Amino acid sequence: MTFPSHPSGSALRERMIEDMNVRGFTEDTRRDYIRCVKRFAAFIGRSPDAATAEDLRRFQVHQTESGMRPPGINSSVSALRFFFTVTLDRPDLSRRLAIVHQPRKLPLVLSAEEVARLLEAAPGPKYKAALGTAYGAGLRVSEVVALKVTDIDSARMLIRVEQGKGRKDRHAMLSPHLLELLRAWWREGKRRGVMLPRGWLFPGRNPVTPLSSRQLNRAVHAAAEAAEIRKRVTPHTLRHSFATHLLEQDIDIRVIQVLLGHAKLDTTALYARVATNTIRTVMSPLDRIKPLTQDETRPDR
Structure with missing residues (x-):
């Protein structure tokens, strides 16, 4: 993949990749950033290192008018800011890019009964254990599929999560029931011959590769x-x-913040808005004062 129609396009691409490698960006992030810069270069019709502030403004107007949602626009902003600030050393241009703020929606939550039904309906022991891990340990899908057999510490009842979001290691909880699900899958996986020594906890169709996020979504x-x-x-x-x-x-x-691996408490606090049991148990200050309803035995005056 090269930036279009410019003799320095390939060199720019390699320089940007080197800059991202130095900073430890994941493969997915590197690929997304390159794709965003390539899309911008195609829009302006020349090498991105020849872009002007007006080009950036027109590009963001184009994204908005074409119906791109805020997360997509903001991903482009991150990629282009990195390209102009780090790779080109042009922070003056990166300041022209505007982040689109969006209201935070309440996350969708299942009841405990719905979770039980979902796990019971999972297509086989591998997926039941994988989905049980997502719920029982609160892991992201990328963290579930990246687990290896050696990440399960049954002696300490912990799951080691290596290089989670933000490239940070952490420990997640391992409940006794989840351990039962994982052991059931491990026995079945051994019987099928797909559990390799020190291999993936949830192997894909080929045991040497992990289950993909897309497969787990399906x-x-x-x-x-x-x-x-x-x-x-x-x-x-x-x-x-x-x-x-x-x-x-x-x-x-x-404690929940630590278990989820959130960097900021504000992110975890969002769940307080959907914890309906907690809301229902709080006494309204109205209930602490004298009832305002009229005594039905007394006639209206």
Whole structure:
């Protein structure tokens, strides 16, 4: 992949990749950033290092008018800011890019009964264990599929999550019931000959490669349909449900922050807005004052 029609296009691309490698960007991030810069270069019709502030303004107007949603626009902003600030050393241009702010929506959450139905309907023991891990440990889908057998520490009842979001290692909780699900899958996987020594906990079709996020997404959609759950369920819904259900059990929000691997408490605090059991148990100040309703035995005056 090269930036279009410019003799320095390939060199620019390689320089940007080197800059991203130095900063430890993941392969997915590198690919997305290159794609965004290539899209910008195609829009202006020349090498991106010849871009002007007006080009950036027109590009963002084009994105908005073409119906691109805020997350996509903001991803482009991140990629172009990196390209102009780091690779080209042109921070003056990066300041022309505007982040699109969007209201934070409440996450969709399943009830405990719906989670049980979903796991029961999972297509096989591997997917039941994988979805059980997303809910039982509150892991992101990318973290679930990246687990290896050696990441399960049954002695300490912990799951080691290597290089999660933000490229940080952390420990997640390993509940006794989740350990049972994982052991059931491990026995079945050994019987099938797909569990390699020190290999992936959830191997894909080829045991040397892990289950993909897309495969896990398809599995959760199939399970939700089989369980007759009408909500739009994704693997991340199980992580949302994990956090919300812990909050409803009066687990300290800072403990939940650590379990989820959130850098900011504000991110975790979003779940306080959907913890309906917590909301229902709070006494309204109205209930602490004298009832305002009239005594039905007294005639109206």
